[in-house]
Amino acid sequence: MEIEARIGKMLKEKGLTIAVAESCTGGLISSRITDVSGASDYFEAGITTYSNRAKITLLSVPEEIINRYGAVSRETAKSMAEGVKKAACADIGVSVTGIAGPTGGTEEKPVGTVFIGLAIEKGTYVRKFLFDGNRFEIRRKTSDAALKIVEEYLEGKPI
DSSP states (O other), X not given: OOHHHHHHHHHHHHTOOEEEEESTTTTHHHHHHHTSTTGGGTEEEEEEOOSHHHHXXXXXXXXXXXHHXXXXXXXXXXXXXXXXXXXXXXXXXXXXXXXXXXXOOOSSSXXXXXXXXXXXXXXXXXXXXXXXXXXXXHXXXXXXXXXXXXXXXXXXXXX
């Protein structure tokens, strides 16, 4: 069984809903979740916020956070996850923000830098990753990692 189906099964069994805020993956995570028949039982929304303005207006990410830490940061990922959870009235909010390349990287944040956020009732958690590969591979690895984080949470593993 694919990870999307396993997550869907667990969400259904637990009576939980999920919403996703995506930047560098451009909707790939939402697409993968909704590839599973019956996803409407647990998938509330997927919001692709590529621009800073969209992060601010659609997810309520404070402009000061983006100005101070950047769109690709632990702080922005945290705020995005919390924003999508609240906007969609979901039990779980997942966010991804990163640099898929091949342009946009810096010495401090090279191509492949990704932050994934998970907002749940007891708090918000963010993990940083550095993926290698081309744009497609980085986007795919990011979506894989985000889904794995959700799966581990639903299985009761430490976040």
